[in-house]
Amino acid sequence: MTTFEFTILIAIGSLLAGLLGALTGLGGGVVIVPLLTLAFGVDIRYAIGASLVSVIATSSGAAAAYLKEGYSNIRVGMFLEVATTIGAVTGAYLAVSTPTKAIAIIFGVVLLYSAYSANKPPKDSQTDDPPDRWASLLKLDGEYPTARGEKSYHVRNVPAGFGLMYIAGVLSGLLGIGSGAVKVLAMDQAMRIPFKVSTTTSNFMIGVTAAASAGIYLHRGYIDPGIAMPVMLGVLAGALIGARILPGARVRTLRLVFSIVIAALAVEMILKGVKGMF
Amino acid sequence: MTSGAIWDDKQFELVIGKLLRFGVILAAAWVLAGGIHYLMQSRGAKPDYKAFHGEPADLRYGHEIVHQALQLNARAVIQFGLLLLIATPMARVAFSVLGFALEKDWMYVGITLAVLTLLIYSFLSS
Numbered sequence: 001m002t003t004f005e006f007t008i009l010i011a012i013g014s015l016l017a018g019l020l021g022a023l024t025g026l027g028g029g030v031v032i033v034p035l036l037t038l039a040f041g042v043d044i045r046y047a048i049g050a051s052l053v054s055v056i057a058t059s060s061g062a063a064a065a066y067l068k069e070g071y072s073n074i075r076v077g078m079f080l081e082v083a084t085t086i087g088a089v090t091g092a093y094l095a096v097s098t099p100t101k102a103i104a105i106i107f108g109v110v111l112l113y114s115a116y117s118a119n120k121p122p123k124d125s126q127t128d129d130p131p132d133r134w135a136s137l138l139k140l141d142g143e144y145p146t147a148r149g150e151k152s153y154h155v156r157n158v159p160a161g162f163g164l165m166y167i168a169g170v171l172s173g174l175l176g177i178g179s180g181a182v183k184v185l186a187m188d189q190a191m192r193i194p195f196k197v198s199t200t201t202s203n204f205m206i207g208v209t210a211a212a213s214a215g216i217y218l219h220r221g222y223i224d225p226g227i228a229m230p231v232m233l234g235v236l237a238g239a240l241i242g243a244r245i246l247p248g249a250r251v252r253t254l255r256l257v258f259s260i261v262i263a264a265l266a267v268e269m270i271l272k273g274v275k276g277m278f
Numbered sequence: 279m280t281s282g283a284i285w286d287d288k289q290f291e292l293v294i295g296k297l298l299r300f301g302v303i304l305a306a307a308w309v310l311a312g313g314i315h316y317l318m319q320s321r322g323a324k325p326d327y328k329a330f331h332g333e334p335a336d337l338r339y340g341h342e343i344v345h346q347a348l349q350l351n352a353r354a355v356i357q358f359g360l361l362l363l364i365a366t367p368m369a370r371v372a373f374s375v376l377g378f379a380l381e382k383d384w385m386y387v388g389i390t391l392a393v394l395t396l397l398i399y400s401f402l403s404s
Contacts, residue, residue, distance in 0.1 A: 003320035007313075043330040053360055060366050061302045064295035074291060078374060078390055085396040092400070138385070207298070207367035208393065214364045215401030219339065221332025225356035226325060229313040232363070236306055 003226070010040065011230035018058065018238025023246060024255040025199070026118050026262065027206075028235040029055040029177045030111060034265035037104075037278070042227060044100050044107075044278055048176030049222030052210050054235035055178045059207035061236060062243065066200040073142045076155065076193065077201045080165045080186075084209040087169020092213035095174045096220055104273030107175050111266035114181040115259040134158035144197050153194050161191035173213035178206040290377045294370055301366030308359030316352035368397050 001009075013035050014028070021028030029051050036047035066072050095103065135141055135155040143152040155161075164186035168179040180202050187198035217223050272278060336342040337357050346354030371394045378386040 001324050002322060003324045004317055006324040007317060007320075040327075042327040045330045046327050053363060056363050056367060057302055057306065060298040060363075060370075064299040067291040067295035070288070070291070072291065074287065074294070074374070075386060078371075078386060078393065081371075081393045082389060082396075085393055085400070089396065089400045139383075208371060208397070211364050211367040212397055212400050215397075216403070218360075218364070219403075221334075221338050223337075223357070223360060224327070224333060225312070225337065225353040225360070226316070227327065228360055229309050229316065229356045232309060232360070233306060233313065236302070 006040075007226070007230045010036070010227065011234040013039070014054065014231045014234025015238040015241075018054070018235035019242045020238075020254070020258050021058075021235070022062075022239040022242025023249055023251055024118060024258045025251075026114060026255070026258060027055070027178050027180050028058055028239055030114055030262060031265065032231055032235065033107060033176060034111070034269055036227070036231070038265065038268060038272075044103060045095075045222050046224050046227050048095065048103075049217045049224065050176075050228040050231040052172075052176035052214055052217060053223060053228045054232045055172075055176070055210045056207050056214065057232050057236045058239040059178060059203055059205075059210065061239065063204045063207065065243065066203060069145070069200070071144050071196050071200040072204045073140070073144075073193070073197055073201050074204070075138070076140050076142070076187070076191075076197075077205045079138055079140065080162065081205055081208050083162045083165035084169035084172065084183075084205060085212040087166040087171075088173035088209050088212035089169075089216065090166075091170040091173020091175075092216035093173075094170070095176075095213075095217075098174065100278040101273045101276050103174065104269045104278040106171075108266040108268075108270035108273065110171055110175060110177070110179075110181075111262055111269065115262040115266065117181045117185065118255055119259055132156045132158050142197070144194060151194075153197070154192070156192040157190045161186045164190055169209055169212070172206075172209045173216075176213075176217070178203075178210065180206060286381075290381070294373060294377070297373055298366060298370055301362065301369060305359050305363035305366060308362055309356050310359075312352055312355030312357075312359055315350070316356060319352060364401070368394070368401070371397060 017031045018028035032051040033047045036042040037044050140155040143150045168182035172179040183202035184198050187193040336346050343357045347358040375390045
């Protein structure tokens with residue numbers, strides 16, 4: 001394969017990944033690593049470097065639109081970024097010393113979880129628990145727009161959420177993904193933040209989390225311009241197209257199909273990891 | 279919101295959103311320009327990515343990348359675009375320090391400075 005063909009094929013694959021990721025809410029980053037390693041035979045370290053770069057692009061590109069809508073809670077985001085950036089630095093250092101087959105197996109498990117969580121119906125997460133004193137102290141409570149005007153919400157279980165965010169950061173730094181699924185788990189399930197606020201704030205945080213490990217990846221030589229270029233441009237273009245057509249799209253079936261594809265990729269990564277083929 | 283603040287959260291979010299979009303567009307345009315240059319001068323079979331060799335030192339460190347990019351080395355031009363991309367969320371955090379200071383929210387100025395310090399630390403360390 002020539003450099004030209006290789007680059008174009010990766011760009012097309014990344015565009016599809018970005019498009020499906022945006023339409024289904026799973027994010028494009030999750031399939032980039034399986035795509036590059038399983039389909040193109042790229043070493044997993046180059047793959048996670050390129051994936052991480054694309055994650056920064058889509059998160060930052062999408063954040064502008066979300067911030068305009070007024071769902072994101074920038075205080076929650078900034079406070080939890082303390083946990084995710086510490087985690088991301090930890091994860092990036094772990095990535096250097098962890099055997100690649102172990103990374104492949106962990107990657108597969110996280111993929112399976114992402115596919116599962118994307119298909120769970122979102123439930124109303126507000127409860128009548130007493131207000132969390134950390135939430136009041138840190139001014140985390142907020143409000144978000146609904147059809148019936150601004151609705152206020154309380155943030156709970158701040159220490160548990162902070163701990164989960166650290167884990168989300170470690171996974172992001174170790175695997176070169178946005179860890180959106182774990183971030184939403186921390187905010188939506190643990191901290192009881194409304195679903196729409198959780199997803200948009202999570203997206204807002206992903207870029208900063210990824211930037212915290214990108215410098216370490218760069219210095220370790222994981223970021224190859226020949227791979228990162230078509231991946232970043234492809235995923236970004238796909239995500240932008242996806243955001244355009246999302247309002248009119250029927251995503252439930254698509255999400256299910258994409259989740260099955262992801263689950264299959266996850267199983268293949270785990271099997272190849274166990275056999276030591278990474 | 280603190281009374282007497284010069285601006286509010288809403289304006290703050292809009293400016294952050296614009297900053298992020300500008301950074302991504304600039305980085306993507308840069309990477310695309312470098313990518314076209316890279317493909318035009320590429321000859322023959324693709325590099326071997328099956329085995330990990332790591333990038334050469336001149337594509338790993340900021341000042342080396344800038345030096346090579348100025349000589350229009352296509353791979354370094356792409357790499358510089360990726361540096362711009364990595365800098366975008368960092369600029370967002372730096373700007374947030376200013377935003378919280380204008381809101382006189384000193385606790386969040388501190389939290390944001392902690393995040394910024396971590397980002398700078400990880401970027402400079404190797």
